[in-house]
Amino acid sequence: MRKRHLFVLTASLATGGCMQYLVQPPAPSLAGSPHEVTANSYLGSELQQPPYVLAKKCVDGEQLARVIVKRDFGQGLLSWITFGLVAPATVVYECANVDEPGLGNTSGGAR
């Protein structure tokens, strides 16, 4: 029973330190693989490292299809004990296919 309580306490602490937000359009069209960037926010977001998360892997006019901002237990703990002065997070982004390719025709031209 004690073990269970310990587990619940640990799980609560762990979940308290974690967060994850997913942003995506209703019908995403993913291009390429997910890309992970570690970002740090300092002094209540007065400073950020890097200054902005650049989705460098989105090429040829691709925009973003999906962004996940997450913080693991260690990142959450650091943010908590520094009262938010140091707030690291991990940003995962995926690029979006540029647009719908035109429907071609095997005989040539559009259909």
Add this chain to the structure above:
Amino acid sequence: MPQAPIFDPAKKWQNFHQTYLQIVEGTWDLHLPRLAADGATSMEDLKETTRQFQALIAEARAKNLPLRAVGSRWSLSKAPTTSGWALNTNRLRGRMKVAAADLDPAYPGTADQKSGLYLFQCGNTVADVNKVIEAKSQQRALFTSGAANGQTIVGATACGTHGSALDFGALHDHIVALHLIATGDRHYWIERKSRRVMGDAWIARLGAKPMREDDDLFNAAVVSFGSFGIIHAVVLETAPRYLLETNPQTLKLDENLWKAIGALDFSAHPFFAGKGRPYFFQAVINPSNDEVLISANYRKDCPADYVPTYGLMQKDGALGPGFDSLSLAGVILDHFKGLIPRFGKAAAASLFDTNARTGTPGEIYGYKAPQLHVASGSIAVALPDARRTLETLIQLYKDIGPVPLVLGCRYTRRTPALLAFNRFDIGLMISIDGIDSAHSRAFFAAAADRLEAQGIAYTQHWGKSNAYTADRVKAAYGGNVAKWRAARRQVLPGDSDRALFDNSYIAERGLAG
């Protein structure tokens, strides 16, 4: 100038649902060339992509690196994995309507079938295919569909995704021709001898070698999980556009309902009264109680001016499970089994649609809320074994204690693919879905043993968690295994050709080399 493939040296590769991690030597991202001035997919696009694939195959071979094409990374099994280069295809979304002038004179299709043929490049998702063919301008639809739409059409079909229509085969039964890039200097246009589709002149323009001397090569390559080379494009036969009307309900599992679930006899239960045989039927059994979520979808005509709308919907301020909620749920449920029945019910509601709706197949089998750490495996049995199999699995559930899984039952016809999951004349496809946990994994591991102990013939879904071994593959497919391997040698004749596309998944199942 077409965009050259871009190399990402990252060594960690994860599947979409993040149920496993694979170490690779890097990933190549390929891009749709878009060489035509009007932006429509052209023959030149297909040829340029072929050239890029072949250059990568040649380079991998020179470096002695295995490689595999991967699309949406959707598989829960390790079928698409490689220890070498992953070739990311999800930008290759070229699509073409097949012109009547390009058809082989021997194509046996009806006038309707002739007007409903499309070529799709490998990176198109099932969602993309639906959007293209269900458009008002096209008025077509897929005959059948899997439950999800995020897989690429080639990834889903190459893993034998089974579909869900009572009187149709698998998703791969839409395919009537495929373009296979096997080596640095050989690519093939593969069709069945009994169903030639594209004319010689068109295949010659593509520069591919036609392979249609028999049916076996096509029937092997269409479900080959990336082992025959890179399936660059497929030609699909489609149906006239239609709507599905669905009104899911939760019912008690009684003898009348068993007649529907165990024998597709819809005459006894009042739920089907006056409606008859549905086009699609699904029963989701929660083994922790006697409740079954029933979906019977009825086919209706689609008005010509109907405009489908796609995409996820949720109410503002709604509360629901987060993207990664199941990973914690799995850990909690491993320690508190008493919570599993409640979670099982919530998981079923989250994994399966429960709202009454009418829409095209692309709308009904549309976008799902993305979730990590799902557990999913599927077993297929012949309809006469349906009830016995379900009772065996329910008993297993009781024997090993509550498990955060439900049993989704769907029904399809046999397909001619040599290693098809749809192996039975009328098959019950049991999708075992839920939360990834130690108990779920124990259930998956024990399910195949239990069916064998009962003497029930079965197959397993190649793209989901499965317990296939070389012996089990032989038991499921018999002489088709040798035919499949012989077909692989036709397109990959050299040991080193095949080694490029071998992986541990097919090696463990006796299909490599």
